[in-house]
Every structure is written in structure tokens, then in C-alpha cells.
Amino acid sequence: MNAEAAARNSPDTPESGRPGSFGRTAAWLAKQVEIALATVDLSLPQYRVLGLLDAGPAVSSALADRLAVRPSSVTAIVDGLVARGLVDRRAVVDDRRRVSHVLTSEGGQVLAAADTAVEGRLADIARSLADPSQATRAIDDLGLWQQAFRDYHAAVAAR
Amino acid sequence: MNAEAAARNSPDTPESGRPGSFGRTAAWLAKQVEIALATVDLSLPQYRVLGLLDAGPAVSSALADRLAVRPSSVTAIVDGLVARGLVDRRAVVDDRRRVSHVLTSEGGQVLAAADTAVEGRLADIARSLADPSQATRAIDDLGLWQQAFRDYHAAVAAR
């Protein structure tokens, strides 16, 4: 351990990140999601797309905005989903430059399986906490983040 | 919105994921971390490596285990960090097949900047919550997950 780390960490938790480093925790949470998604053969970006389309059809530019990626990345991500029949591409009638994306029923099933896999893995990890009430609290408070994202996007959209 | 989604969502939140879909929330949390890390020119895997090395030097196989990736992926991730002078590779004296990795002081500085960037972005989003006490709770409870990972790894290591 380097000097900075030694100064930051309490003596009885020598292997941990510094206290309050919740950014690193979020990074590990991400890895756990990836591991769970691998069981249903889905990547993190694909899971995000399916989740967005679960709320209704969306054109490429809307997906690119919400995913915070470039349009060419949307093409790449969706290519795989279309090839597997999880998403349908369809032309937009009044503006034929645009391409809309629709979740197929098979896509909905895979999305549900993905939700189950991810939630199951995260719940397993939460149960490692000694206090069962803390496990519940850890899970429930991800719902707080869900609300935060909703409010955040609403605020950004209103700008 | 498809029929399944319509059935799951409450009428006043038509654009949201289904209630309790905390797996999707974790997936979006991951994206926010990536966006923040881009400001310090770091990827999510690189951020995880720097965080691990902050606790002390580690050989490739140990990093592969903790990162849940194959050894060749460790080589690829670390290559970029070594090229930037954030990590040093060094031979292990008593077993020269092994390669140890050490966080440089510049690496420690970039890691600190990354922590600041990620925590700042997540805090911004949490502040979108109407109730300020909920923002605090959302942030604090990521610390609960930090503890959960610690306990989970301890349990896995003890197997």
C-alpha cells in the first residue's frame, strides 16, 4: 500500500478503498451487473437499450441521447439485438430518414430474464451483509437512484 | 409501450422502468460512472485496477481473480496504464514467472481525480431528488454496498 492509502485507511480494513469512496463502489456494482447479464448473453449497453424500448418505440437519435453515445454506437449495439430478433427496426412514415426501434415479445422475455439475473446477483451480494435489515436497505435504496435518474432526466429535458 | 410494460408501470410514470427493477438502475449508474471517468481519460476497467492497486501491489493472477476477467484481459488493461506511467510492472523475486503491479504516485493522483469526478457526478444526480435528505441517503447507502462487497469477497475467499 502506498503512503496516501495508508493514511486514508483505518488500520482494521487494510484491503478496502478509502472511506467514502462511493465512486469505486459504483464501479464494482457495474461489474456485478455485467457478470449477471452474461448468463442471458446480453451486454450492459444492450440491457440499457432493451430497458429503454420497454417504455415504447424510439428512433436512433433519441436512443443515442438517452444512452449518451454517438449515433454510430447505437447502430452497432442494435445490430446484435436485431440479429437475435429482440428488437425490430422500422421506417418512420413521415420522415424516412429516421429509423424507429421496437421491442419484440422475445426481446421482452429476454429483458425480464435479464432483470431476474441481475437482481438475483445483487440480492445475493446484499445478503452478505451481516445485518439482514441492511441488505433490504441496500436494495431499496437503489430505487432511490431510480427516482433520481427520473428527476435528473426530467430536469435535463426541461432545459 | 408494449402490453407487458403497460401492465407493470403505474399510470403516472409511463416512461419509467417497472417498479423494483433495481437491476436496470444499476446499469444506468454504471453509465454515469463511465461518463465521469471520461473526464480523466480512464475506462471503467482501468479505474477498478487503480482502485485495487491503491490497497497495495498485486500480481496478474490476483488482479484477474478480483476483476473477474481472464489473464489476457489484465495484460490489455494494464498496458495502457503502464504506458501512461500510472502503474509499474515489476518481476517477483522468488518466482520469476509472476509479474507484480504497483501504483505510481502519478497513478495515485489520477485515481484521486477519478474519485472526485465520479463522486461529483453521482452527487449531482442525487441532488435531483426533491428531498435533500433522500440525496444524502442515496449517497450514504452506496457505502452499504461497499461493505457488502467486502463481506462477499471475504466469504468467497474463505470457501
Add this chain to the structure above:
DNA sequence: TATTGTTATACTCTATAACTATA
């Protein structure tokens, strides 16, 4: 002309398989 999306290309992360060096 401007906009939407795809294609071409390059870089990173990931894996599997083959290889080198060491044990």
C-alpha cells in the same frame, strides 16, 4: 443546405488458443 443514420476505420476490453519462460 441541413439532418438522420450508416459505413469505414481505429482503439479498448473481452475471450480462446497457442506460445514462452519458469517452476
Add this chain to the structure above:
DNA sequence: TATAGTTATAGAGTATAACAATA
């Protein structure tokens, strides 16, 4: 022989730049 790690190669996600189709 077995193990640790790298290299070779391939596929996915990302970006930028160039392009085609449409407005």
C-alpha cells in the same frame, strides 16, 4: 509436466470522419 503471463486473433462497443438518403 504444470503454472504464470503474454501474444495472436476475433468480436463487441466506443469514437471520428466520410457518405447516402431524405428533408
